Amino acid sequence: MQRPWILKMEWRDLLFVHWPLPPPVLAAALPAGVTLDLWEGQAWLALVAFNVTNFRVRGVPFGMSFPQVNLRTYVRLGETRGIWTFSLDAAPLLAVLGSRLGYALPYVQARAALQVQGDWLEFRSVRRHQPDLDCHVGYRPTGPVFRAPAGSTEHWLTERRSLFTVGWDRRLWRADVQHEAWPLQAAEIRHFHSRLPAQVGAPSLGPPLAHFSRVVHVRGWPPAHHQDL
Template structure:
């Protein structure tokens, strides 16, 4: 499907796409989603005051998404695989601001050092490098500085043909909010709905010491997706201190 076709397929979105020209294209492929329902007390201290934690039936959720980033490029320029293709893990929660429901990254890691440095510089997202290995039905990552470790041996099961409201709530998000020292940055994105599959984890180790209160080896829900093609716009800044 072409970028033009993706941009006109918007019925699944909760609001219209931005009027400005998009700035980046990227693909998020072979995605493993692990989801935990958590207590808001353990989460609130990790989210800036300017963002409201989004709730599903009164409870917040945190998700770990391990995938392969491919073909990331600026508008009108080609991708360069040694930089544009890399494995990535993000740990995110679900937030609201200005009547938009999106995600906020608690952690974001990439498997290529140079790609992390460039992404951090351009986007101000808190990328850090971790040593990652991926092959069929296997994903592992280790960061010795933070003592973070992820190990997944998994099996993809049948396609989810009828998504639940929670399935969509956890996966269909079209804005990312992230903070810096002085601002809250907002990144609009667009893609088709995630195709999702059931996921069986044969082995799972999730060890992130900073998040031990909210992550465990027993997620409440799991998904797999073949991936989506993503259109992204540039960041919009708002000063910190302007609440929700």
């Protein structure tokens, strides 16, 4: 990465929730030119809930912290594997507007909180102008911390450093991030409710594959046309 980074933050107390789906379900929700990335013939839908802490723009002396939940899948453009995000729900209006304007990402303002309750973490979000689109999940880490080995399902699902979106010029944009390898743990879920997957027409979803990560330290680069990178 030759260009300077412009964003710096941590992602904390993060929950990955994954479901395998038939590829046509998610392919219908993608724009032309974006190809699903498959694992063992299946597409994967992911819901990711976490706290963003110490979020700041390079050169700005202050930052912010806020909970966020993303709905995403995995795609590839040429040889680059990355993330396609269907929605990102967060509370601060500045973060929502800045990400929509600067990155053309589908951020939506929501009332959101991530709280510690004993051994458990409780994440809640409700969209301010679409209260039927919500998320409520209670989770905790279980088992030892591990780094997913290359070639494993966990590595394929989590080790992504690029995200794609359709920019304001109607071309495909790519933005890259850099952070250490995920310190993963298995996650236990005591309750889960979310209508966010309905945005992509997902059918009734079964028990998910769930993982937890305590923290990674992230730097982000500005978006650019995918063909220019």
